[in-house]
Amino acid sequence: xxxxxxxxxxxxxxxxxxxxxxxxxxxxxxxxxxxxxxxxxxxxxxxxxxxxxxxxxxxxxxxxxxxxxxxxxxxxxxxxxxxxxxxxxxxxxxxxxxxxxxxxxxxxxxxxxxxxxxxxxxxxxxxxxxxxxxxxxxxxxxxxxxxxxxxxxxxxxxxxxxxxxxxxxxxxxxxxxxxxxxxxxxxxxxxxxxxxxxxxxxxxxxxxxxxxxxxxxxxxxxxxxxxxxxxxxxxxxxxxxxxxxxxxxxxxxxxxxxxxxxxxxxxxxxxxxxxxxxxxxxxxxxxxxxxxxxxxxxxxxxxxxxxxxxxxxxxxxxxxxxxxxxxxxxxxxxxxxxxxxxxxxxxxxxxxxxxxxxxxxxxxxxxxxxxxxxxxxxxxxxxxxxxxxxxxxxxxxxxxxxxxxxxxxxxxxxxxxxxxxxxxxxxxxxxxxxxxxxxxxxxxxxxxxxxxxxxxxxxxxxxxxxxxxxxxxxxxxxxxxxxxxxxxxxxx
Numbered sequence: 001x002x003x004x005x006x007x008x009x010x011x012x013x014x015x016x017x018x019x020x021x022x023x024x025x026x027x028x029x030x031x032x033x034x035x036x037x038x039x040x041x042x043x044x045x046x047x048x049x050x051x052x053x054x055x056x057x058x059x060x061x062x063x064x065x066x067x068x069x070x071x072x073x074x075x076x077x078x079x080x081x082x083x084x085x086x087x088x089x090x091x092x093x094x095x096x097x098x099x100x101x102x103x104x105x106x107x108x109x110x111x112x113x114x115x116x117x118x119x120x121x122x123x124x125x126x127x128x129x130x131x132x133x134x135x136x137x138x139x140x141x142x143x144x145x146x147x148x149x150x151x152x153x154x155x156x157x158x159x160x161x162x163x164x165x166x167x168x169x170x171x172x173x174x175x176x177x178x179x180x181x182x183x184x185x186x187x188x189x190x191x192x193x194x195x196x197x198x199x200x201x202x203x204x205x206x207x208x209x210x211x212x213x214x215x216x217x218x219x220x221x222x223x224x225x226x227x228x229x230x231x232x233x234x235x236x237x238x239x240x241x242x243x244x245x246x247x248x249x250x251x252x253x254x255x256x257x258x259x260x261x262x263x264x265x266x267x268x269x270x271x272x273x274x275x276x277x278x279x280x281x282x283x284x285x286x287x288x289x290x291x292x293x294x295x296x297x298x299x300x301x302x303x304x305x306x307x308x309x310x311x312x313x314x315x316x317x318x319x320x321x322x323x324x325x326x327x328x329x330x331x332x333x334x335x336x337x338x339x340x341x342x343x344x345x346x347x348x349x350x351x352x353x354x355x356x357x358x359x360x361x362x363x364x365x366x367x368x369x370x371x372x373x374x375x376x377x378x379x380x381x382x383x384x385x386x387x388x389x390x391x392x393x394x395x396x397x398x399x400x401x402x403x404x405x406x407x408x409x410x411x412x413x414x415x416x417x418x419x420x421x422x423x424x425x426x427x428x429x430x431x432x433x434x435x436x437x438x439x440x441x442x443x444x445x446x447x448x449x450x451x452x453x454x455x456x457x458x459x460x461x462x463x464x465x466x467x468x469x470x471x472x473x474x475x476x477x478x479x480x481x482x483x484x485x486x487x488x489x490x491x492x
Contacts (some may be wrong), residue, residue, distance in 0.1 A: 011027025028077040028110055029208060031439065033305045035072055036212075037315075039064045040302025044317050049219065051318050065216050068099055070109040077113025083139070085124070086117025089148045096152030097160045104216050106209040108155075108163040116151050120144060167213060183294055184221070187286030190227050192279055195269050202319055208303050220299030220317050225290070225324075228307035231331025232285030233268040234260050238276055238332070240271055241338035248274060264416060274342045281339035290329025296323030396468045398488050405447040406437040407460055407466075418451065418472075422481050443467075451480070 001235065029036075039061070046057040070294040071091050078090020090113030097108035113345055114408060123143060131139045164184040209222035214353070237259060240252035255267045272278045292298070298320060304311035316324045404422065408415035419437040426435060440456055443464045452460045454471040461469055 019057075024080070024465060025110060025490055026112075027080055028113065029136060030305070031076055031441070032072040033303065035064075035069060036302050037305070039069060040215075040300075040315050043215075043219070044301045044315070049318065052452055059111045060489040064102050065212075065382075067098060069104045069212075070094055073106060073109035074113030074116075077110060078117035082121040082124070085144055085251070085334070086120060087113075089116045089120045089144050090114065092116065092148035093151040094153045096155030097163065099160075101157055101160050101164055103164060103167055103213050105163065105211050107167055111153050112151075112159060112165060116148065119151065120147055123147060127457045128364075133487025165487070167210070173432065175250075178222075178294065179296070183226075184287040184290040186226055187290055188234050188283060191224070191232060191282040191286045192217050194227065194265065195282075201341065211303070215299070215301055218299075220320065222290070222293045222299045223301040224303050224315070225293050225298065225312075225327065226286075228304050228312075229286065229289045229328060229331055230260050230263070230265070230307055230309055230312070231289045231328040232282045232335040233265055234328075235285050235332040235335030235337075236271060236281050236339045237268050238336050239281070239343055243340050243343040244271075258417065258420075262416070263308025263311055265307055267417065275342065276341055277342055281320070281335045281342060284338045285331040289327040292330045293323065294326040296326050298323035298327055300324075315419055370458065395487065399431055401448045401488060403434045403436070403447050404484075405464075406435070406451045407443050408453065408456065413450065418478075422451075422484070425481055426484050429485045429489045433488065444453035444460055449484070 042057065042064070044345050045052050046054040047061060052057075074094025074097075075087040075091040079087035081090075093112040093116035094105070094109045097105045101108070112431070119445055120143075127139070127143075148316065163391040167483050175187070187260045194472045207226055209224045211221035213222065214221040222382055231324070234256065237252050237256045240248055244252055245250075248372060252271070257266050257273070258267045272282065299317070300312070300315040300320075301317050303314045312324055312328065313321070315381050406419040415437040426433060436442040440452065440459055440463065443450055445464065445466075447464050447467045449470060450460050450464050450467045451472060454473065457469050457471045470484065472480045
């Protein structure tokens with residue numbers, strides 16, 4: 001028994017480590033996704049083969065690709081390690097990687113930005129308390145400048161050529177898979193990985209940097225579509241609409257809209273966890289969808305973020321809509337067919353949607369470094385829950401609450417769902433407050449109440465120390481929502 005537990009713990013620890021690494025990589029890309037989308041739109045519209053060819057506007061494409069985007073990644077990676085000083089020196093070292101390279105240095109920026117900030121952070125810690133009063137600004141500015149200059153030169157000589165070689169090897173490997181017709185097999189890893197919250201590690205850590213370089217050369221890349229294809233999830237949710245039972249069947253139509261048009265793929269994970277064998281439907285849909293993408297020559301000009309069909313249309317180059325739709329529809333049809341068979345022939349007793357959502361919460365907590373066993377028993381009555389939380393924090397009354405902010409790592413997935421749910425409850429109760437969502441690093445200072453998962457609350461408090469902070473287990477359903485609505489309604 002102890003051997004099994006040890007192996008399970010080891011596997012869980014390895015998964016958590018990969019999830020943390022994936023979140024770190026995606027943390028450098030996702031805050032800058034607007035810039036990537038802007039570049040993708042300019043590319044799709046104004047290059048010679050675009051919708052509205054324009055030689056002047058097309059001159060923006062290469063500078064944005066070669067300089068703006070890698071510098072943003074390097075700066076963001078640096079701020080993650082050592083604040084603004086880390087961001088500045090991260091951008092300086094990234095410039096050393098960029099200059100002289102024949103390819104866009106997205107991977108190089110992911111290395112240079114955090115590394116430069118880490119070195120500066122170690123230096124700052126070493127001289128902490130040793131600088132004479134009045135010389136702090138001088139030392140800070142010149143230390144960042146001198147160290148940054150040295151690192152830029154080293155990056156130009158050492159890191160740039162190495163990363164360029166690695167990028168070329170990875171690109172060659174991907175091209176081999178494409179030429180051999182083996183690329184669809186990647187979905188055997190991607191689809192289970194998504195449900196285990198390894199999607200960021202796979203997508204932003206591996207696929208997107210290679211896809212960006214391929215898109216820069218050819219104008220599009222199918223790699224953008226491997227993880228983000230909304231087809232597999234759509235098929236599973238449609239199967240639940242027709243063949244599901246109870247709350248799963250009644251909630252599936254709403255989940256379809258959130259997933260397919262909103263691009264929040266997390267919404268269908270609990271439906272797979274209710275019946276884990278449905279992962280076969282997701283895999284089948286993913287494999288067939290990617291095969292159709294390859295067969296028809298589909299590709300996107302930039303990452304569709306979030307993975308919504310709307311984003312797919314915006315990122316599809318001229319003449320590429322039919323190939324794009326063929327892969328999405330094929331994936332949905334196949335995953336629907338497999339899921340329908342599995343739902344109709346499975347055992348009658350299945351895990352409920354609430355239990356699956358709770359298990360999903362435990363898995364996501366693991367991905368943020370929390371123990372799967374660290375769960376909290378919730379009271380079902382909102383009034384009792386309000387009394388419990390009142391003992392743990394200072395509550396704001398109605399007159400002090402104008403803005404409620406949901407926050408998660410990226411600010412686009414689970415927090416968007418939670419904000420939508422609470423916004424609807426507030427509207428129904430006649431409570432006139434603003435409810436929005438954002439990334440945890442971008443919580444606005446005028447937020448009166450910040451709602452996060454328990455594992456993120458401490459980080460949120462450092463960003464918005466003056467706000468009231470509410471910790472919850474599950475963004476999809478929490479007694480905290482009812483407690484908050486009742487409190488604000490009673491104060492009005």
